Amino acid sequence: MKNQRLQRMLVTSASSLLAVFVALCICAVILLITGKDPIEAYKTLFGAAGDTKVLQGALNRATPLMISASAVAIGFKMNLFNIGVEGQMRVSLLATAVAGAAIHLPAPIHVLFCLVVAMATGALWAAFAGWLKVKRGVNEVISTIMLNFVALSLVAWAFDAFFRVDSATGSLLVKTKELPSSAWFPDIVDRRLNGMFFVAVLVLVLFYVLVWKTKFGFQLRASGANPGASRVTGVNPKRMIMISMLLSGALAGLVGMRSLLGDVHAYQNNLAEQQGFNGIAVALLGRNHPLGIFISALLFGYLGEASGRLQLIDIPKEITTIMTGIIVLAVVIINEAVKRWDDRRIQHKAALALEAVAVAA
Amino acid sequence: MTEYSQSNNQFAVELHGITKRFPGVIANHDIELLVRPGTIHAIVGENGAGKSTLMKTLYGMHQPDEGTITVNGNQVQFKTPTDAIAAGIGMVHQHFMLADNLTITENIILGDEPVDGRGRINFKEARARIEMLMTSLGATFNTDTNVSELGVGQRQRVEILKVLYRGAKILILDEPTAVLVPQxxxxxxxxxxxxxxxxxxxxxxxxxxxxxxxxxxxxxxxRQGTTVAHTTPSQVNRRSLAELMVGSDLPDPSGRETKIGTDVRLQVTGLNLAGEIVGAKLALEDINVAVHSGEIVGIAGVEGNGQFELCESILGLRTILSGSISVCGQELSHTETRDRINMGLSYIPFDRHREGLLLDAPLWENTFLGREGNQSLSRGPFISRTKIEADCRSIIDRFGVLTPSEQVPAFALSGGNQQKLVVGREMVSDPKVLLAAHPTRGVDVGAQAAIWGELRHARDNGLGVLLISADLEELIGLSDRILVMFDGRMTAHLDPATATPEMLGTYMTGEEQGAAQ
Known part of the structure; x- marks a missing residue:
């Protein structure tokens, strides 16, 4: 009877694939309207998959997406929509850049210290939204969106007022004081693929174990699936909201670490921009499941990496941004339709099985 | 079955050979129904027998796969309820479809507003028509009252007015009395x-x-999707009609051979609970209940008179103002819900969909819900899926849940089987006290008998049960004592041996019992 679960997974994956396919078709129409050849465009876009460098870049781009999608998904699992991953990430980026540059520690411990600071500050910022919801009943969608703006402005101001240092190389880009090399997260492939990729995969594995294999995860899912039912079994909904917000925020704090510890090694204004928001799309496409998130993050990472190739044939690379947007829309619509169909299918099957039992008896 | 005289009497509604299949199940087959004009024609059958499916066919909410529908002598095909309304058929749904914040007039004309030449609603005309209908109905309403201010019985009358307003001559009422007290x-x-x-x-x-x-x-x-008998009240009695409905022996809630224990399992003393709004009257006022081992104490009352709040208070889901609650002599006032459950308190919730089940989750997750503390189902912080699945299978077997396996999601089960699963989950851990809220609501007779059997069996083994029910027969049959709740207070204390549904109804609508409490 295990295959029932497998079937559900297949149906779920099929609906996501369908969404991607639909999005490709719509983008083809858009390309046609703008007078470009969609077949050539897709050949170029997906032809790049043969290039190892592009694949390495795709994995590298997928790294923050996997983490931010996990941050979003852990909230989704309990019906919390943490739209504030971007803001939580931004706060933790500056905090980590400043704290990391302020001390000296041996290499592995320094990196670990930075990751802990990042998680703690991300969780702290998310805790605001959790606290508002628990204490005052403020919808977390509203509060996390608003807190994004607060975070952006606050960080920009604090950076400008206290932490910016003039660049030694005379570059116009202002940064914080550079992190000592002991805090750098090593690359797997030099300047192409950072080691944070493994951290991201670890996050996905831990996410899976926590949510699907532990009692806590069961309570989390139960609270999300039916808050009323889990409440009467003594699961304190407020406590669950706080915990999942903190977990989500802690993961959000990790999102920017590939850029900070693995690439730029200092905070600058556009660092890791949009990586928090993009996690929402990845989580949606990946259906909040670690495996789905992994694959979706790779897809989005790949689209981002390969889009540069399009410019070579005179197609604006923004077409991949449009594609991402359409994928998300298609996912939402198709998932709903497929779920209804699948629910009916399961009901039908259960009824058939029972009829067979009744006939046998 | 009565044969109709071969007169040229035209029927208001004639259904012949109606068959409606849903994927995998036949909801209706070979339905034959003849309704004379100017009569009240009852369609009876147990839950799940196919009554609602049939009525949806007649009201155009779906189309039959086979068979014919004839209304007033004309064969018709309804594609939508609009067609049925045009043919003079109206439906009063079980769940009222009224907008609370609109007036009676607005509700009645909603979707069928008389408009004047400039597109404005002609309230004068609407009121005149409604007044006329009300006179024929014998109803007296101020039609400018908001529907939110009406009681259940009045709302139902508004629903009927709504249907009449649309010109219905044939009214379908879907279990209209489920929400009403006898009066x-x-x-x-x-x-x-x-x-x-x-x-x-x-x-x-x-x-x-x-x-x-x-x-x-x-x-x-x-019965089982088809019409099995046509009769009149003079030809049958209660028992024979019930047997026609069920087709076999009837479940009987009554009867006990064991004695009520002397130890108090659940003791509620002087319980007061504040109302939802600050300064409003108490939601629960001076509630005193004791349930002994092996005793079923029934709580009768119209829904919304504090039964829900009482359960939530006992479970520790609400902070009480004053009073004490204890299970097996242990005071609970400062313990959390989860601890109370671990001390042997169990709860069959009022609404299995809202509070009992994770509908999208497989059955094994549903039977695990609330039992995460059970050491035999987990390893440290991890869940033991194989053990939980085995445990679920044993619940399915013991409580007769009809399901292909423990892997199907809960929504795939029929209402009765869902309820059996919830009852099974709550009883399998051998609780000391069970709060059973409407344990057999919306389940078929077979499931009802099974659930009653389990309750009685557990009671004989010493379980103390607080039974909250709207089914007065169930209350009288199962309870050892009946308390009536009204407006957050216990207003009567009755002996089920002498109580009648009419007596209960009187107290349920607010009459105080003299000095009996």
Whole structure:
């Protein structure tokens, strides 16, 4: 009877694939309207998959997406929509850049210290939204969106007022004081693929174990699936909201670490921009499941990496941004339709099985 | 089955050979229904027998796969309810479809507003028509009242007005008395009789046999999706009609051989609970209940008179103002819900969908819900899926849940089987006290008998049960004592051996019992 679960997974994956396919078709129409050849465009876009460098870049781009999608998904699992991953990430980026540059520690411990600071500050910022919801009943969608703006402005101001240092190389880009090399997260492939990729995969594995294999995860899912039912079994909904917000925020704090510890090694204004928001799309496409998130993050990472190739044939690379947007829309619509169909299918099957039992008896 | 005389009497509604299949199940097959004009025609059958499916066919909410529908002699095909309304058929749904914040007039005309030349609603005309209908119905409403201020019985009358306003001559009422107390039932039928006298035809769906026998002119019985008998109240009695419905022996809630224990399992003393709004009256006022081991204490009352709040208070889901609650002598006031459950408190919730089940989750997750503390189902912080699945299978077997496996999601089960699963989950851990809220609501007779059997069996083994039910027969049959709740207070204390549904109804509508408490 295990295959029932497998079937559900297949149906779920099929609906996501369908969404991607639909999005490709719509983008083809858009390309046609703008007078470009969609077949050539897709050949170029997906032809790049043969290039190892592009694949390495795709994995590298997928790294923050996997983490931010996990941050979003852990909230989704309990019906919390943490739209504030971007803001939580931004706060933790500056905090980590400043704290990391302020001390000296041996290499592995320094990196670990930075990751802990990042998680703690991300969780702290998310805790605001959790606290508002628990204490005052403020919808977390509203509060996390608003807190994004607060975070952006606050960080920009604090950076400008206290932490910016003039660049030694005379570059116009202002940064914080550079992190000592002991805090750098090593690359797997030099300047192409950072080691944070493994951290991201670890996050996905831990996410899976926590949510699907532990009692806590069961309570989390139960609270999300039916808050009323889990409440009467003594699961304190407020406590669950706080915990999942903190977990989500802690993961959000990790999102920017590939850029900070693995690439730029200092905070600058556009660092890791949009990586928090993009996690929402990845989580949606990946259906909040670690495996789905992994694959979706790779897809989005790949689209981002390969889009540069399009410019070579005179197609604006923004077409991949449009594609991402359409994928998300298609996912939402198709998932709903497929779920209804699948629910009916399961009901039908259960009824058939029972009829067979009744006939046998 | 009564043979109709071969007169040229035209029927208001004729259904022949109606068959409706849903994927995998036949909801209706070979339905034969003949409804004379100017009668109240009851369609009876147990839950899940196919009554609602049939009525949806007649009201155009779906199309039959086979068979013909004839209304007033004309064969018709309804594609949508609009077609049915045009043919003079109206439906009063079980769940009222009224907008609380609109007035009675607005609700009645909603979707069918008379407009003047400039597109404005002509309230004058609307009111005049409604006044006329009200006179024929014998209702007296101020039609400018907001619907939110009306009681259940009145709302139902507004629903009927709504249907009449659209010109219905044939009214379908889907279990209209499920939400009413006995006195309101009387009023409803007075209204229906007037309508029938004016030439309307009423099709009345019910599984409450007493009212069917008392008020209806003809009866059609549905069993397992098909019509099995056509009769009149004079030809049958309660028992024979019930047997037609069930087709086999009837479950009987009554009877006990063991003695009530002497130890108190659940003790509620002087319980006060504040109302939702600050400064409003108390939601629960001076509640005193004791449940002994091996005892079932029934709580009767119209829904919304504090039963829900009482359960939530006992479970520790609400902070009480004053009073004490103890289970097996242990005071609970400062313990959390989870600890109370671990101390042997168990709860069959009011609404299995809202509070009992994770509908999208497989059955094994559903039977695990609330039992995460059970050491045999987990390893440290991890869940033991194999053990949980085995445990779920044993619940399925013991409580007779009909399901292909423990892997199907809960929504795939019928209501009765879902309820058996919830009851099984709550009873399998051998609780000390069970709060059972409507344990057999919306389940078929078979499941009802099974659940009653389990409750009785557990009671004989010492379980103390606080039984909250709207099914007065269930209350009288199962309880060792009955308390009536009204407006957050216990207003009567009755002996089920002498209590009648009418007595309960009187107390449930607010009459105080003299010095009995």
């Amino acid at each position: 309101e039932v009387d009023e409803l039928f007075t209204t229906l009789k007037r309508l029938v006298a004016d030439g309307a035809t009423v099709i009345f769906i019910s599984h409450k046999l007493d009212e069917v026998l008392a008020y209806c002119d003809e009866i059609t019985v549905i």
